[in-house]
Amino acid sequence: MKNIPMSEQTDPIPVVMALSGLDPTGGAGIQADIEAIASMGCHTLPIVTALTVQTSRNVLRYETVDPLLLIEQARAVLEDIPVNAFKLGMMGDVQTIEAVHSILQDYANIPVVFDPIIAAGGGTALADEEVIAAMCELLLPMTTIITPNSEEARRLAPEADSLDACAEQLQDMGCEYVLITGTHEDSPAVTNTLYTNHRRLESFSWDRLPHSYHGSGCTLAAAISALLAQGLDPFNAVHEAQEFTWQSLRQGFRPGLGQYFPDRLFWSRGEDEV
DSSP states (O other): OOOOOGGGOOOOOOEEEEEEEEOTTSSSHHHHHHHHHHHTTOEEEEEEEEEEEEOSSOEEEEEEOOHHHHHHHHHHHHTTSOOSEEEEOOOOSHHHHHHHHHHHGGGTTSOEEEOOOOBOTTSOBSOOHHHHHHIIIIIGGGOSEEOOBHHHHHHHSTTOSSHHHHHHHHHHTTOSEEEEBOTTSOSSEEEEEEEETTEEEEEEEEEOOSSOBSSHHHHHHHHHHHHHHTTOOHHHHHHHHHHHHHHHHHTOBOOSSSOBBOOTTGGGGTOOOO
């Protein structure tokens, strides 16, 4: 095979900066982001927002990264490598949110996908009311697509009396698109609903799988961010990312004593293609 000089490579790989917590099980957080973003054909710039002690069952405790160090991590890379999208995950405290806000302010034209993590799958709280308020005030106005599950949507918009109303309030706070996922609802199928321009754009129905999964929300949001980085419009990015996520869950595995993990690299093992 002929080697192509770097100067002749005209199609650079799109780049996503992921700002997320570090999950030492590898099921969620920054590793989930890296795997999903790579699976969508992009390169990840991983910026760690928090260090966690957790198992496949639950988060035991966490410490956020010093906000000055977080800013230094991100800005050093941003001055070196052009970024096509941002993916936001676990924030952990108000100071982290303020640090991320200060970064995003300087890159207002780059799409932002926000997975608003409020609690771990095992129930441990990862955001109190003060943190939720800071998310709404500082991050939602900069968010292109927010991807809360139904429980997170209700926490972010507590005055709303329905999920449609939650989406309306989140758009009022500044989000361009709201994708509310139905994994936590008691329904035969999982229905994910996309909203924009203060209306319901589309509902997507997926077969409900039999297990509980660790890292499904990270996988979905990261895949969306990578597809936006590739140049897809938000509707098609959301649709394709859901297909990838569902396939990852369907072919998931249980490495420990707790939840199943998505197999985000199923495609590399000759399984069903997305």
